[in-house]
Amino acid sequence: MSDLYSKIISCGSYLPEKVLTNHDLAEIVDTSHDWIYERTGIVQRHIAAENESSVDMAYNASLKAMSLAELRPDDIDMIIVATATPERKFPSTAVLLQNSLKIEKAFAFDVNAACTGFVYALDVADKYIQTKIAKNILIVGTEKMSSLLDWKDRNTCVLFGDGAGAIILSESNKQGILSTSIGSNGAYKDLLTVNIDSEFIEMKGNDVFKIAVKTMGKLAMSTLQKNNIDIDEIDWLIPHQANSRIINAIAKKISLPREKIVLTVDRHGNTSAASIPLAFDDAYHNGSLREGDLIMLEAFGAGFTWGSALLKF
Numbered sequence: 001m002s003d004l005y006s007k008i009i010s011c012g013s014y015l016p017e018k019v020l021t022n023h024d025l026a027e028i029v030d031t032s033h034d035w036i037y038e039r040t041g042i043v044q045r046h047i048a049a050e051n052e053s054s055v056d057m058a059y060n061a062s063l064k065a066m067s068l069a070e071l072r073p074d075d076i077d078m079i080i081v082a083t084a085t086p087e088r089k090f091p092s093t094a095v096l097l098q099n100s101l102k103i104e105k106a107f108a109f110d111v112n113a114a115c116t117g118f119v120y121a122l123d124v125a126d127k128y129i130q131t132k133i134a135k136n137i138l139i140v141g142t143e144k145m146s147s148l149l150d151w152k153d154r155n156t157c158v159l160f161g162d163g164a165g166a167i168i169l170s171e172s173n174k175q176g177i178l179s180t181s182i183g184s185n186g187a188y189k190d191l192l193t194v195n196i197d198s199e200f201i202e203m204k205g206n207d208v209f210k211i212a213v214k215t216m217g218k219l220a221m222s223t224l225q226k227n228n229i230d231i232d233e234i235d236w237l238i239p240h241q242a243n244s245r246i247i248n249a250i251a252k253k254i255s256l257p258r259e260k261i262v263l264t265v266d267r268h269g270n271t272s273a274a275s276i277p278l279a280f281d282d283a284y285h286n287g288s289l290r291e292g293d294l295i296m297l298e299a300f301g302a303g304f305t306w307g308s309a310l311l312k313f
């Protein structure tokens with residue numbers, strides 16, 4: 001077996017200053033804190049300033065991850081940004097980030113797999129390390145979901161938030177990423193979408209909910225089987241943070257105690273591709289993640305797309 005691994009060596013995150021609570025939302029649409037909290041587990045979300053873009057948020061998160069890893073711009077040889085809310089149609093958010101960070105020798109590109117984007121990016125990055133094309137990869141999930149929200153539509157505007165999370169994935173001879181798995185099915189394209197001629201998110205929430213629970217439950221089981229490990233061996237599940245009811249239903253399906261789940265949806269809302277790296281950074285900085293911990297990441301999003309990763313911290 002190869003002793004070359006890719007390993008997460010650092011993380012960083014950024015949340016915009018403005019906090020919008022459920023009570024604040026109840027002032028602008030026909031909703032209530034109780035409805036939002038009971039249906040989603042969300043209490044508040046951060047909202048970017050008008051002149052603050054997904055690139056700006058990615059920049060702030062990336063600086064922190066690079067500083068924690070003690071890496072200089074020249075040490076980064078590849079940048080992948082997962083986003084569905086780019087600052088421009090082109091160039092990519094990754095290229096704009098490269099410029100802000102003054103990283104000269106890297107190549108940079110975006111992936112768009114909606115809420116699964118970060119796991120897709122991790123899957124790709126791992127392969128670039130395994131094939132020795134890159135040694136230090138900056139991976140960022142960044143989203144300005146507020147730019148896609150109709151503040152008159154209570155079905156969607158209460159669910160999402162803005163922010164960015166970054167990690168550095170580096171070549172290592174210690175175990176890191178053990179496996180990744182990604183999938184998609186475009187037959188569900190209309191259940192969660194922003195059409196090209198529309199400004200706003202449209203979602204059939206109920207259908208998304210049911211398919212998300214079913215797909216992520218199955219995916220978690222197949223990830224365990226593929227790696228020949230038992231659920232008891234998992235130290236942490238860091239799932240995409242869309243709805244605490246979805247997360248709890250998955251935990252129940254796979255018999256994982258709730259204490260082993262990293263949960264940030266209460267404070268961040270659904271930040272799409274940023275949600276997993278934001279949750280990862282939160283858990284790292286509050287001391288939950290320890291060296292050697294076995295961690296499962298899991299995401300589900302528009303497409304539908306889905307993905308999981310199993311890793312040693």
Ligand code: UT7
Binds near residue numbers: 040155270272
């Ligand atoms: O990131 C991955 C993508 N997104 C998701 O994973 C989201 C998946 N879906 C969900 O999280 C849930 O479906 C929601 C939280 C969006 C909705 O919860 P639900 O239990 O599925 O509610 P519902 O759509 O069945 O709506 C129930 C009622 C409706 O009223 P009627 O028709 O029963 O009279 C809605 O109009 O709740 C109403 N409603 C609201 N009421 C107060 C919808 N939004 C709101 C609101 N406040 N914000």
